Amino acid sequence: MKQIIECVPNFSEGINADTIAAIANTISSVEGVHLLNVDPGHDANRTVITFAGEPRAVVDAAFSAIKTAGELIDMRTQKGEHPRMGATDVCPLVPVRGITMDEVVQYADKLARRVGDELQIPVYLYENSQTDKRRSNLSIIRSGEYEDFFEKIHQPGWQPDYGPAEMDAKRGATVIGARNYLVAYNITLGTTSVDIAKKIAYAVRESGYKGTPGSLKFVKAIGWYMDEYNAAQVSMNLTNIERTPVHLVFEEVRRQAQKLGAEVTGSELIGLIPLTCLLEAGKYYQGKRELNYNQNETSLVQTAVNELMLGALGEFDVNRRVIEYILEI
Template sequence: MKRIIECVPNFSEGVNSNVVAAIATSISAVAGVKLLNVDPGRDANRTVVTFAGDPDAVVEAAFLAIKTAGELIDMRVQKGEHPRMGATDVCPLVPVRGVTMSETVGYAGKLAKRVGDELEIPVYLYEYSQPNKQRSDLAIIRAGEYEGFFDKIKLPGWIPDYGPNKMNAKCGATVIGARNYLVAYNITLNTKLVSIARQIAYAVRERGLHGVPGKLKYVKAIGWYMQEYSAAQVSMNLTNIEETPVHVVFEEVSALATQFGVTVSGSELIGLIPLIALLQAGKFHYEKFGLTADATEQQLVDGAVEYLKLDSLGKFEARERVIEYLLQ
């Protein structure tokens, strides 16, 4: 069986297309790697890139991408809606085929050490790569963001796992680790009121607000305003879609939106999604009409796109957004 890992680095640049193109080129130039998706966001000022391939080749491509981002992105002037702490904000590795999570942890460690040693960027390990579970969560690591890290990095509990024990003013710091599939998913509301989006985010996300847990496990969420859409969004990371599927999140956000007197006008994926998530959503959609028994895979995918309103902001091409289709 061919060994494949996926890498989904997030870069703090979503406006300058030349910078995004240079990062993508550094990845696709590595033999044994397939560039799957490049998804820039102007208001978030952030680009999510997805690529996959042979583990050693993926590590090499990730290193070159982080190096390119560090050369071209200046965190001293970078601003955007999305929380961030470095030019390469986070760089996860995901086992796909023929590779265990333990092996993926090893590859992530190899990448993190090289970034710290050769690029002199402070690196924090997260998720399965981080043995200290008090600092394995990305949101906890990134708290304070770029501006706050000049002081945070000096605290005893926040010495980087690799690299210098001081902030890199131009590149910032980065987070690297091994994790399972994550779905980055935003739901758009028919309102410009960020306060409503934030209240919904607090209600659904697992950690809730002020010590009161939210409704959905394995969900991280914030509310923000997207100038591009002239609307508020609930922006989420779904870290375990087996336990909390995409359609369950959509249902819950829709119900809460109604309570606030607004509606869901659409949703969007940032990056790629596993096929199973769309098949589950399509099945849920068709069950309302008793039509699942003979539904084909294509019908389920189409039903999911319709139900989740994934084409509300532009045509949704499943062949370009589903991981399994792109790896065929």
């Protein structure tokens, strides 16, 4: 069986279409790589690109993309709603088919070493690639963001794993590692109140707030305002979709919003989603609504899209957003 891995780098540019296209073209020009999705966010000023292929080709494409991003993005002037620490903020590698996590860890390490050595960008390993679990969590690594990293990089315990122990003013620093599937998922509220969005984020995220754990395991969340929607959002990363599935996250956010007198008005994916997430959501809602329970895949997926309000903010094309539907390899 041919080995396939997925790469989902996040770049600190969501506005300049030429820059985004240049990075995407760099990736798609590598033989053996399939460009699956390009998802820019204007207010977040961040673009998530998804591509997949054989491991060596994916590593080559990721390296080229990080190089191009460093040439075109200037962190000295970059601003946006999303936390960030570098032009290429984070670059995860994900096992898809015919390959173990341990093997993906080795490929991630090769990429990180190459970026540090050849591009001279400070690189931090994370998730399965990081042996020091005190600094394996992306949010902990990125704490302080670009502005504070000039000092943080010199603090005990924060020397990068690869590259110079000096913050790069233009390109920043980057985080690379092997991880499982992660779903980046935002839920939009019927309010402009960032305070309400933050309170919901505190209530649901695993880390909670000021020592009090939140209600959902394997969920990272922040609250922010999105000008393009004129609404506040709860922006989340779901790091274990088997233990904490998307539909339960949606329902818990809705429950917390109602407690604060707010409504959920829609949700959106940043990047792609595995088919199993929508199938499980479809089964959940068909049972909950006492609908005509139908195991047909099309019916389950459409039920999930409707109930999760994935089309409320714009067209949601399952053929372009579900990994299995576009990963024709």
